[in-house]
Amino acid sequence: MNSLKHIAFIMDGNGRWATARGLKRAEGHRAGVEALKRVLEACSARRVAVVSVFAFSTENWKRPKAEIGAIFSLIGELNDQYLAKENLSFAVNFFGGIEALPESVRRSVERVRERTKGKRGMIVNVMINYGGRAEIAAAANKLAALGKPIDEEGLLRSLYTGYLPEPDIIVRTAGERRLSNFMIYQCAYSELLFLDKLWPDMNASDVDAIIAEYNGRDRRFGNIKKD
Numbered sequence: 001m002n003s004l005k006h007i008a009f010i011m012d013g014n015g016r017w018a019t020a021r022g023l024k025r026a027e028g029h030r031a032g033v034e035a036l037k038r039v040l041e042a043c044s045a046r047r048v049a050v051v052s053v054f055a056f057s058t059e060n061w062k063r064p065k066a067e068i069g070a071i072f073s074l075i076g077e078l079n080d081q082y083l084a085k086e087n088l089s090f091a092v093n094f095f096g097g098i099e100a101l102p103e104s105v106r107r108s109v110e111r112v113r114e115r116t117k118g119k120r121g122m123i124v125n126v127m128i129n130y131g132g133r134a135e136i137a138a139a140a141n142k143l144a145a146l147g148k149p150i151d152e153e154g155l156l157r158s159l160y161t162g163y164l165p166e167p168d169i170i171v172r173t174a175g176e177r178r179l180s181n182f183m184i185y186q187c188a189y190s191e192l193l194f195l196d197k198l199w200p201d202m203n204a205s206d207v208d209a210i211i212a213e214y215n216g217r218d219r220r221f222g223n224i225k226k227d
Contacts, residue, residue: 004214006050007043008167008190010182011036013174013198026070031200033074042204044089044122046211050164051124054182058097058131072105075128079108083115091119095160096130125161132184135159139185161186169214173199189221 011032018028036053043051056071082088094109101109109128139158143150156162167183169191177194179187191214197206 004048004168004211005165006052006167006169007048007210008052008054008170008183008187009039010054010170010172010176010180011199012172012176014200016174017198017200025067028200029067029071029074033078035200035202036078038203039207040090040122040124042207045204046207048122048211051122052127052161052167052183053125054127054130054180056096056128056130057181058129058134059181061129072102075126076105076108079112083111088116088119089121090124091116091121093123093125093160094128095125095135096128097134098129100129123164125164127182130182132179132181136185155185159185166190169193169210171195171210173197173202189219191217191219 014028014032015025016028017031018025021027040051055075060071061068082090082092092112094113098106098109136155136159139155139162140150142158143154148154156166161183166186166188167190170179170183170187171193172179173195175194175196179192183190193210193213195206
């Protein structure tokens with residue numbers, strides 16, 4: 001059986017979920033936040049060590065301003081809800097161009113980072129204003145500034161998640177079959193799973209199905225299978 005340490009999610013389908021119900025797209029994002037809570041709780045209960053989620057890409061700035069505002073408002077609201085809990089069970093990281101976010105979001109992100117620093121238990125990586133190519137470029141520039149060789153191992157360790165295990169499986173919902181610039185360096189040997197289900201409909205049983213699917217796969221990492 002494979003040892004699953006890190007699941008990464010491309011949370012897709014919030015807008016389509018809302019449109020299918022005659023709701024505003026903002027309501028789809030709100031439903032997506034509730035789905036995220038369910039999925040994180042399920043992953044924690046099943047002892048997944050790391051969960052990464054694609055919350056807002058560098059390309060998402062092209063969306064209508066009202067929708068972007070709703071997304072940032074929900075992120076702040078989710079952070080506040082988490083901080084209000086008596087027992088904070090997740091260590092939360094925020095990776096991406098945080099400096100370009102609205103001030104209220106930046107403050108919210110910093111509060112969560114500070115309060116959950118050093119927490120034991122599951123690690124949650126929230127990719128916000130994030131792009132995989134930009135992450136690679138930043139890692140290369142970091143190595144160059146330090147006068148270190150820009151090689152495969154150096155780049156990997158200089159990424160946002162360089163101190164964490166690489167994703168064992170990347171899951172994208174809503175039927176799309178692409179990575180959309182998400183963790184493209186880290187996913188060299190990740191298993192890929194594309195689900196037709198829209199993100200707001202995700203629940204604990206889906207986490208069980210993902211783990212079962214992963215455990216049923218034959219991971220070779222380029223090696224020839226031994227009889």
